[in-house]
Amino acid sequence: xxxxxxxxxxxxxxxxxxxxxxxxxxxxxxxxxxxxxxxxxxxxxxxxxxxxxxxxxxxxxxxxxxxxxxxxxxxxxxxxxxxxxxxxxxxxxxxxxxxxxxxxxxxxxxxxxxxxxxxxxxxxxxxxxxxxxxxxxxxxxxxxxxxxxxxxxxxxxxxxxxxxxxxxxxxxxxxxxxxxxxxxxxxxxxxxxxxxxxxxxxxxxxxxxxxxxx
Amino acid sequence: xxxxxxxxxxxxxxxxxxxxxxxxxxxxxxxxxxxxxxxxxxxxxxxxxxxxxxxxxxxxxxxxxxxxxxxxxxxxxxxxxxxxxxxxxxxxxxxxxxxxxxxxxxxxxxxxxxxxxxxxxxxxxxxxxxxxxxxxxxxxxxxxxxxxxxxxxxxxxxxxxxxxxxxxxxxxxxxxxxxxxxxxxxxxxxxxxxxxxxxxxxxxxxxxxxxxxxxxxxxxxxx
Numbered sequence: 001x002x003x004x005x006x007x008x009x010x011x012x013x014x015x016x017x018x019x020x021x022x023x024x025x026x027x028x029x030x031x032x033x034x035x036x037x038x039x040x041x042x043x044x045x046x047x048x049x050x051x052x053x054x055x056x057x058x059x060x061x062x063x064x065x066x067x068x069x070x071x072x073x074x075x076x077x078x079x080x081x082x083x084x085x086x087x088x089x090x091x092x093x094x095x096x097x098x099x100x101x102x103x104x105x106x107x108x109x110x111x112x113x114x115x116x117x118x119x120x121x122x123x124x125x126x127x128x129x130x131x132x133x134x135x136x137x138x139x140x141x142x143x144x145x146x147x148x149x150x151x152x153x154x155x156x157x158x159x160x161x162x163x164x165x166x167x168x169x170x171x172x173x174x175x176x177x178x179x180x181x182x183x184x185x186x187x188x189x190x191x192x193x194x195x196x197x198x199x200x201x202x203x204x205x206x207x208x209x210x211x212x213x214x
Numbered sequence: 215x216x217x218x219x220x221x222x223x224x225x226x227x228x229x230x231x232x233x234x235x236x237x238x239x240x241x242x243x244x245x246x247x248x249x250x251x252x253x254x255x256x257x258x259x260x261x262x263x264x265x266x267x268x269x270x271x272x273x274x275x276x277x278x279x280x281x282x283x284x285x286x287x288x289x290x291x292x293x294x295x296x297x298x299x300x301x302x303x304x305x306x307x308x309x310x311x312x313x314x315x316x317x318x319x320x321x322x323x324x325x326x327x328x329x330x331x332x333x334x335x336x337x338x339x340x341x342x343x344x345x346x347x348x349x350x351x352x353x354x355x356x357x358x359x360x361x362x363x364x365x366x367x368x369x370x371x372x373x374x375x376x377x378x379x380x381x382x383x384x385x386x387x388x389x390x391x392x393x394x395x396x397x398x399x400x401x402x403x404x405x406x407x408x409x410x411x412x413x414x415x416x417x418x419x420x421x422x423x424x425x426x427x428x429x430x431x432x433x434x435x436x437x
Contacts, residue, residue, distance in 0.1 A: 051362045052322060063307050067317030086293070093281055100283030103320070105268055132369040145267040172417040 003028040004075070007046070008055030009036070013114065014068040016124065016170040017057045019209065023071035023202035024166055025079035033086045068166060076163050083163045095157040098164030106146075109138035110171045117178040136180060143187045150189035170195055173207050220245040222287075223262065224271030225252055226426035229271040229328075229387035230284040235426060236386055237288035239419035241295035285316065285384060292380055299380050311374040315381035318373075323363075323385065326356040327392045334395040335429055353397055360407055362399055367406035382410070386420050387427065394429040 002028055008015035015031075022029045034040050034055050042053045050056035050066035057064070058071040060078075065071050078085040085091035112135045116127045149156060156164045172194060175181055184191045199205050220238065222245055224231035238245045250256035250271060257269050265273045266282040273280060274287045276294075283288050292299045301308030329352040335346045366373060373381045389411065393401065402408050414420055 025386065051365065052318075052359075063310065065310055065314055067314050067321065070310060070313035070317045073313050077309060078306055089290070089294055090279060091278055092293065093286070096286035096289050097281050097283050100286045101268070104283065142268075148267065 001028070002061065003030050003061040004070070005030055005032050007032045007034050007049060007059075009033055012055055013170040013174050013210075014054075016173070016206050016210055017068040017167055018058065018071045018075070019058050020166050020169045020202055020207050021075045021083075021163065023205055024083065024200075025075050027075055069099065071098045072163055072167060083161070085157075085162065087159070091158060091160065091162075095162045095164050098156040099167060100161070101142075101156075102164060102167045105142045106139070107166060108170050109135045109142055110175060113139070113178065113180060114131070114171065114174050117180070118174060127143040132180070137182060139183060140186075143183070143190055146190050146193075147187040150193045155193070165193070165197060167204075169203050169206065170210070172197075173203075173210055215253075218244040219277060221248055221275040222246070223248045223265065223273040223275075224250055226398045227428070228252075228271060229391055229427065230270075232387040232390075232423050232426055233284040234272040234274055234287040234291070235385060236289040236383055236419060237380070238423055240299065240383060240417075241291050243291060243295055274401045285320065288380055288384065293310055299378065299383070301374065301379065308375060308377070308379075312379045312381045315373040315379075316384055318362075319381065319384045322359050323356070324388050326352045326359060327388050329357065329389070330395060331391040334397070335391060349397075353400065356397075357400060360404055363407050363410075364404040367410050372410070382414060383420075386414055387423065390415075390420075390424055390427055391429050 004022065006018050006022065006029055008031070010016055010019065010031065010032075017074065019031070034046060034057075040046060041050075041055060046057065047053055049059065049064055052066070054066070056068055056071060057066045058074075059065075060074070065074055073084065077086070081087075085095055112131050116129075116132050120127060146156070153159055155161050155167075175183075184194060198207075220243055222231065222234055222238070224234075224247075226232055226247060226249075227410050228236060228427075235245075235247065250262070256262060257266075257271055262273070263269060265275070268282065270282060270286060272284055273282045275281075275351070277292070279290075281290055289300065297303060301312050330349055332340075333346075333349045337344050370376050372378050389401075392398065393411070402410055415424070
């Protein structure tokens with residue numbers, strides 16, 4: 001069976017979101033780098049994989065997928081369905097809520113911070129501290145909610161590790177490369193949850209792969 | 215008459231609240247909409263925070279389950295009552311394509327459509343003037359996104375394939391608002407996107423939900 005292919009660069013937290021899922025699922029995969037500097041992401045070959053000209057893109061046999069969270073779900077469903085709990089209405093419902101919260105609340109606040117602190121300097125731009133501060137405040141509100149949740153449950157969706165926890169890893173690893181990693185310190189249950197994730201072999205492997213700093 | 219076991223909290227004119235209502239309508243589930251007032255700040259009251267600590271609507275109560283995030287609510291409702299709208303059971307490829315186009319709706323199309331809708335329809339309620347520069351910027355991006363939809367829908371009847379799915383339905387409420395703006399022409403200019411939109415809008419469930427969102431063609435919500 002041919003390994004799954006993940007197209008993109010490991011500096012992208014959307015690409016590495018998928019690497020976490022692939023590692024946790026124990027899937028055979030290879031990363032095929034896409035070179036933004038030569039606009040490879042806008043080439044006809046890549047547009048055939050991802051019509052929005054973005055990364056990641058993914059291939060498993062004849063199946064072509066894009067959008068990191070859709071890729072992660074497919075990989076989990078195929079190789080480690082326990083991460084999704086789709087056979088259990090209550091557990092899968094909570095998992096879906098937490099997946100949405102990761103995208104719409106947590107990562108929505110983190111993305112601008114990571115862009116300002118890590119990406120902008122990479123292209124010779126400056127860091128807009130106002131944007132960073134505004135989004136740190138939003139992130140803190142999210143972390144307050146997570147703190148209350150993780151005081152009651154070991155993981156976000158309940159007492160089971162799910163894709164919802166794993167989808168947080170890549171952006172959080174990037175946060176560690178900014179001056180704002182200490183934002184977690186005020187939330188002991190969130191910190192314990194994160195330390196638990198960091199100890200997983202899959203997360204250690206992805207941390208080694210990522211080169212998020214300027 | 216028995217009280218429905220399912221309750222949705224929120225204001226139905228919100229395309230997010232109505233996304234949840236559409237899933238319930240499509241699934242044929244009895245529900246009660248518990249109206250809330252955005253102006254009165256009902257979403258920030260302690261009783262609502264106990265349901266959704268993120269202060270947002272909709273919230274769905276189904277027995278002892280309390281859920282939020284409209285797309286998570288929709289998935290749960292369909293998984294429970296109409297799972298074929300998430301793809302045929304056991305078909306990994308179909309399920310994956312539903313997920314892809316749900317993500318596309320959430321991250322590629324909706325942010326642009328919402329920005330246009332806010333400027334064109336909701337600014338009077340936000341106490342400010344329309345920002346035409348914001349509209350123009352988002353219209354240009356939306357044109358490019360819709361080209362991708364046009365290419366896709368010229369290959370299959372619906373977004374995930376030749377079967378209707380949550381991926382299609384998840385577009386309805388935001389597009390219903392968008393189609394009430396003068397930029398509906400962007401959709402009308404594309405034959406396959408236009409036909410797909412017409413078929414979605416013709417469904418009994420979407421017609422019913424459209425009545426909850428009286429955005430009208432004059433551009434302002436009608437009471």
